[in-house]
Structure formats: C-alpha cells, structure tokens
Amino acid sequence: MLCADVGGTAVKAALISVGRVRLPQSYKIKIFRSVPTRSADGFEGVRDSIVKALNAVRSEDLADVVAIATAGEVMWNDGSVLHATRSLPGFEGYAFAKDMSERLGKRVVVINDACAAAVCEHYFTRRRVASTLVLTIGTGLGSALVTDGPIDGDHVKDLELGHMLYRENGIECGCGKRGCLEQYLSATAIKRDAGTNTVKAALTNTDNVKCVEAKRNFLAALRDVVKLAKEKYSPKEILIGGGLAEMKELWLDDFYGMSGYDDVKTARLGNKAGLLGTAYAALNGRFSDQ
Ligand SMILES: [Zn+2]
Numbered sequence: 001m002l003c004a005d006v007g008g009t010a011v012k013a014a015l016i017s018v019g020r021v022r023l024p025q026s027y028k029i030k031i032f033r034s035v036p037t038r039s040a041d042g043f044e045g046v047r048d049s050i051v052k053a054l055n056a057v058r059s060e061d062l063a064d065v066v067a068i069a070t071a072g073e074v075m076w077n078d079g080s081v082l083h084a085t086r087s088l089p090g091f092e093g094y095a096f097a098k099d100m101s102e103r104l105g106k107r108v109v110v111i112n113d114a115c116a117a118a119v120c121e122h123y124f125t126r127r128r129v130a131s132t133l134v135l136t137i138g139t140g141l142g143s144a145l146v147t148d149g150p151i152d153g154d155h156v157k158d159l160e161l162g163h164m165l166y167r168e169n170g171i172e173c174g175c176g177k178r179g180c181l182e183q184y185l186s187a188t189a190i191k192r193d194a195g196t197n198t199v200k201a202a203l204t205n206t207d208n209v210k211c212v213e214a215k216r217n218f219l220a221a222l223r224d225v226v227k228l229a230k231e232k233y234s235p236k237e238i239l240i241g242g243g244l245a246e247m248k249e250l251w252l253d254d255f256y257g258m259s260g261y262d263d264v265k266t267a268r269l270g271n272k273a274g275l276l277g278t279a280y281a282a283l284n285g286r287f288s289d290q
Contacts, residue, residue, distance in 0.1 A: 001063035008087030043090030067282035069116035076153035079110030085174030114142025120277030241267035
C-alpha cells in the first residue's frame with residue numbers, strides 16, 4: 001500500500017507490502033522516497049510535493065487505501081486538519097483525506113504523525129506495554145499517547161504538547177501563539193539558540209557558550225515535558241522519536257544525568273515509524289468517515 005509522512009522539512013513516501021493486516025512483522029517497506037516539503041511555495045507547493053512523493057513509489061500498488069501521516073492536529077474521524085503551523089502553509093481547515101482521495105482515486109486515511117509513530121512503537125514490538133507515549137522531536141515537537149484497545153480516537157490521542165504554554169510571553173510560534181513548548185524543544189529551537197546550521201554542530205561544540213546553553217535549554221525543556229507527561233498521563237513507557245532520536249549519542253546520557261529519567265528511551269523503529277504506523281492504523285483502525 002502507498003504511505004506518506006508529511007513533515008515540515010521532507011515528505012517521505014513508501015510502498016509497503018502487507019502480508020497479514022494484523023501482523024506487524026509482515027509490514028515491509030519495498031520502495032522509499034523522500035522529497036522536500038517546499039513550505040516556501042505555499043499550500044500548492046506542499047500538496048504537489050505530497051502527490052509527487054506518492055507517485056514516485058506508486059508502482060504496482062493494489063491496495064485500495066492510501067495512508068498519510070502529517071504534522072499538524074488532525075481530526076481522527078474525517079482526516080481534516082484542525083491546526084497546522086507555518087511549516088504546512090494553508091493546511092489549517094484543509095480537508096486533507098477528502099482532497100487526496102479525489103486526487104488519487106482511492107480511500108485516503110490521514111492521521112497525525114506523532115500518533116502514527118506511537119501506533120507503530122506500541123504495536124510493532126514484542127513486549128507490548130499497556131500505554132506508550134511518544135515525543136517526536138524534529139522540526140517541531142509531536143506528542144501522542146496510545147493505549148491498548150481499538151485503534152480509534154479514544155485510544156490514539158494527539159496530546160499537542162508542542163503547543164502548550166511553556167514560557168509566558170515567550171518566543172512567537174508558527175501556530176500564532178507565544179511561548180509554546182515547541183519553540184524550546186525542537187531541532188529548530190536548538191539551531192536558533194546555538195546560532196548553527198545543524199543540530200549536530202550545536203550539540204557537539206562544547207567550547208561555544210551559545211551551543212552549550214542551547215543544549216542545556218533543550219535538555220531542561222525535555223525534562224520538564226517528561227515530568228508533566230508522567231504526572232498527567234502515567235504512560236507505561238515514554239519514547240523519543242524524530243530527528244533528535246537519531247543522534248541520541250550526542251545528548252541522551254547527559255539527559256539521564258541531569259534528569260534522572262533513565263526509563264525514557266529512544267524510539268525503536270526510527271524514522272520509518274510514521275510510515276509503518278499510519279499503514280497499520282489505516283488497515284486496522286476505526287474511522288467513521290474516512
Ligand atoms: Zn505553538
């Protein structure tokens with residue numbers, strides 16, 4: 001089946017073969033492509049990127065459903081976008097699933113990308129626990145909680161922690177508010193505070209005061225959200241996904257040292273979790289309208 005993962009920087013697409021729909025280990029990525037999101041080209045640019053990415057992996061797809069994970073807050077039942085930041089311009093209010101369904105001539109399921117990653121991490125594991133909370137730290141900050149039960153809007157929740165108020169009158173966010181956590185806990189925030197082009201440069205430069213401070217702020221924001229997540233949701237596990245998880249050797253031990261939260265782990269399935277999770281949700285989930 002065709003799947004896409006729409007982020008602020010890249011649109012990833014994959015052709016996934018599925019042996020038996022409820023057997024996670026039968027899901028295999030056959031073809032994978034990544035294209036730039038082209039946020040600067042506005043709504044049409046992003047939509048073109050999604051179609052282009054899907055077409056690049058489309059060969060011999062026989063499934064009648066296309067699964068898309070996307071940044072932004074998504075209505076579970078109809079796959080429309082409730083809120084989106086500037087990284088997906090014009091997506092707020094966009095009937096994403098309906099429009100893509102008309103373009104592609106197939107049923108399209110659209111869910112939030114952190115929800116997709118959390119579904120993947122929760123179900124594609126041998127040692128499943130009762131609840132899995134995933135924080136995806138990349139261009140922005142995603143957060144989702146999956147609990148055992150049917151794959152529906154009650155058991156797969158987009159927590160939207162990225163846009164909770166973290167600093168009164170703080171930095172302006174792409175959502176229009178000020179002081180959102182995402183402005184303090186994301187790759188974007190690290191690069192901004194450090195004044196570097198890459199997160200790696202920021203996290204490895206121990207001689208530069210701004211870099212050291214950027215790293216300290218990142219770790220403190222992560223500690224704060226982990227504390228809040230534990231108190232509010234009591235998840236059985238907390239996993240970190242997204243781009244920052246792929247460079248855990250640059251910060252995770254420091255995080256354990258300063259926070260004591262050594263039960264926090266990085267996501268097991270890496271940057272393909274969104275694609276696999278949205279495929280699994282589309283085939284096994286309950287959606288009233290999609
Ligand atoms: Zn915000």
